[in-house]
Amino acid sequence: MSLILYDLAAADSERRFSPYCWRVRLAIEHKGLPVETIPWRFTDKEAIAFSGQGRVPVLVDSQTTIAGSWKVANHLEQKYPERPSLFGGASGQALARFVESWSDTVLMPAMLPLIITDIFAHLHERDREYFRSSREQRLGMTLEQVGTNRENRVGDFRRILGPLRTTLKMQTFLGGEAPNYGDYIAFGAFMWARSVSPFKIVENDDPISEWRGRMLERFEVASNSPGYDS
Amino acid sequence: MSLILYDLAAADSERRFSPYCWRVRLAIEHKGLPVETIPWRFTDKEAIAFSGQGRVPVLVDSQTTIAGSWKVANHLEQKYPERPSLFGGASGQALARFVESWSDTVLMPAMLPLIITDIFAHLHERDREYFRSSREQRLGMTLEQVGTNRENRVGDFRRILGPLRTTLKMQTFLGGEAPNYGDYIAFGAFMWARSVSPFKIVENDDPISEWRGRMLERFEVASNSPGYDS
Numbered sequence: 001m002s003l004i005l006y007d008l009a010a011a012d013s014e015r016r017f018s019p020y021c022w023r024v025r026l027a028i029e030h031k032g033l034p035v036e037t038i039p040w041r042f043t044d045k046e047a048i049a050f051s052g053q054g055r056v057p058v059l060v061d062s063q064t065t066i067a068g069s070w071k072v073a074n075h076l077e078q079k080y081p082e083r084p085s086l087f088g089g090a091s092g093q094a095l096a097r098f099v100e101s102w103s104d105t106v107l108m109p110a111m112l113p114l115i116i117t118d119i120f121a122h123l124h125e126r127d128r129e130y131f132r133s134s135r136e137q138r139l140g141m142t143l144e145q146v147g148t149n150r151e152n153r154v155g156d157f158r159r160i161l162g163p164l165r166t167t168l169k170m171q172t173f174l175g176g177e178a179p180n181y182g183d184y185i186a187f188g189a190f191m192w193a194r195s196v197s198p199f200k201i202v203e204n205d206d207p208i209s210e211w212r213g214r215m216l217e218r219f220e221v222a223s224n225s226p227g228y229d230s
Numbered sequence: 231m232s233l234i235l236y237d238l239a240a241a242d243s244e245r246r247f248s249p250y251c252w253r254v255r256l257a258i259e260h261k262g263l264p265v266e267t268i269p270w271r272f273t274d275k276e277a278i279a280f281s282g283q284g285r286v287p288v289l290v291d292s293q294t295t296i297a298g299s300w301k302v303a304n305h306l307e308q309k310y311p312e313r314p315s316l317f318g319g320a321s322g323q324a325l326a327r328f329v330e331s332w333s334d335t336v337l338m339p340a341m342l343p344l345i346i347t348d349i350f351a352h353l354h355e356r357d358r359e360y361f362r363s364s365r366e367q368r369l370g371m372t373l374e375q376v377g378t379n380r381e382n383r384v385g386d387f388r389r390i391l392g393p394l395r396t397t398l399k400m401q402t403f404l405g406g407e408a409p410n411y412g413d414y415i416a417f418g419a420f421m422w423a424r425s426v427s428p429f430k431i432v433e434n435d436d437p438i439s440e441w442r443g444r445m446l447e448r449f450e451v452a453s454n455s456p457g458y459d460s
Contacts, residue, residue, distance in 0.1 A: 085321070087321060088318070088320060088321025088322060089318045089319045089321065089322060090318060090407075091315070091317060091318020091319065091321075091322035091405055091406065091410050092318060092321035092322040092324075092325055093406065094322075094401055094403070094405050094406030094407075094410070094412075095322055095325035095326060095328070095329065095404060095405070095410070095412050096325060097400055097401060098325070098328065098332075098393060098394075098397045098404055098412065099325065099328055100397075101392070101393040101395075101396035101397040101400075102328075102332065102393040104396065105392040105393055105396050106392065106393060162331070162335040162336065163331040163335055163336060164328075164331075165331075166331035166334065166335050167327050167328045167330075167331040170327055170331075171324055173324070174325060174327075174328055175324050175325070176320050176321065176323065176324030177320075177324075180321050180324070180325070182325050182328065
């Protein structure tokens with residue numbers, strides 16, 4: 001039986017833009033497991049009420065329901081140990097948490113202003129009011145104010161990418177010669193941007209851009225997904 | 231036969247303050263290997279000329295000489311595979327590079343201004359002119375200018391520690407339940423500060439401070455080393 005993944009979708013139900021869902025989607029690919037994804041919108045709270053909370057990713061694996069990207073990744077690793085490892089052991093799993101912490105507290109907060117108006121433009125109509133009011137309350141300003149002047153701010157964003165860039169100058173993937181869950185965490189953020197935004201967030205000759213290209217080449221589920229190759 | 235480690239020393243030859251040497255010193259402890267450390271100063275270029283370069287750490291392991299902390303850690307891992315692993319496999323080793331990249335490009339550059347005048351004050355007399363002129367040229371200002379106003383700048387430093395803090399809220403060490411080379415990389419920076427500076431760089435109730443305490447408790451080579459417990 002296929003896994004079932006509730007996956008955040010834009011107005012176009014094939015356009016999937018959650019960075020957290022992308023982490024899980026690629027982890028499922030890594031494990032080589034069949035999956036059926038169900039397009040979900042922010043306001044479809046009832047559809048995932050069975051998970052005991054209101055956000056995606058939500059994974060249903062037979063009788064088990066798991067919510068949250070880290071918990072889903074752990075579930076996959078534990079339940080399918082005979083398939084390629086996401087972490088390469090306990091040490092790698094612990095260190096992937098540092099990549100997650102950096103992505104959640106540095107990378108994505110810095111990326112958000114560059115793409116927030118593009119996110120809004122792609123939302124399903126029924127999600128727009130929810131997205132605008134929840135984000136404007138959290139950020140203390142309008143979406144348009146958050147997203148203003150991105151041409152001048154992208155330089156700061158690119159500087160913030162230093163640790164990712166330095167690592168990718170030394171090796172092909174965060175996971176070394178092949179991607180692991182560390183790559184899926186960081187790449188999830190770039191899929192977030194790719195799915196909704198034509199804005200160029202990294203230069204073509206940036207090692208990060210080259211890594212992004214290798215990831216897209218490796219994962220058709222990512223490269224065939226609606227998005228902007230900027 | 232003991233390993234021999236050339237280790238950066240202050241005026242007091244027992245005071246060891248290189249963050250890169252600390253990475254290696256703790257990696258050697260992790261492996262449980264005997265080591266003899268040789269105090270070395272910045273200007274002792276001739277003493278390590280046999281290594282083909284002019285910086286420490288330099289490790290001599292029987293007939294083999296290795297320079298640079300990452301290369302030394304790799305040497306230890308490959309040559310002593312029967313001893314506790316520093317990385318827990320190839321995935322962990324690759325992800326440790328991200329911790330290294332963050333430490334080298336974010337953590338240590340942000341820490342340097344907070345401790346630079348304390349570093350200078352502890353240097354051996356014969357290192358002072360070298361340190362001052364090389365650092366002032368690199369940084370484009372005097373040491374005193376770099377180090378000015380640290381009381382007001384420490385807040386920015388603490389914010390920069392976000393990814394480390396977030397990780398250490400979730401687990402005991404960067405390596406999980408026990409420290410691995412990721413911990414030695416980041417903790418090396420805190421040993422750099424501890425060895426020379428009474429300035430309080432993290433608050434007592436910061437999860438990072440608690441982790442630093444656990445590391446000091448676990449590694450007597452660190453806690454018994456001359457320094458400031460601020």
